[in-house]
Amino acid sequence: MFNDNLISLRKMNNLSQEELADRIGVSRQTLSKYETGESLPDIDKCRALADVFEVTLDDLVNYDSKESGLNVPPKGKHMFGMVKVGEKGQIVIPAKARKIFHIQPGDDLIVLGDESSGIAIIKEKEFLEVVNQMRKAEE
Helix, strand or coil: CHHHHHHHHHHHCCCCHHHHHHHHCCCHHHHHHHHHCCCCCCHHHHHHHHHHHCCCHHHHHHCCHHHHCCCCCCCCCCCCCCCCCCCCCCCCCCHHHHHHCCCCCCCCEEEEEECCCEEEEEEHHHHHHHHHHHHHHHC
8 A cells, every 4th residue: 555655645736756755855766666566765765755745654554545536635634434414414423534623422522515616514612712813813
């Protein structure tokens, strides 16, 4: 997965092997070996690659684009999969999303919508904090 992700990210960012190699401090031949799977970078070079592409180290190494059909997401962006809307409009928030965003049973969530962009869900507490910050900024 690592070498596939590396190739995909390099091409998405319109970088040649030489340009990317220069950015992380290795030769073009070394980068080529990373891409062919002939060798693997040390942790410092992996971190440098993740920083160049603005992805998490975990996604750079472990993300399986074949499973999702999508490329490695930028840092902080997630694709949790598909949910089905029940007869009464209910959805189940995927476990990974609940874990990342610390959503617990009984939490109050606010559903926001923009007809051109879609629906967003935010915890009530965080939403109220943003509203309060905006109010303070206006004062």
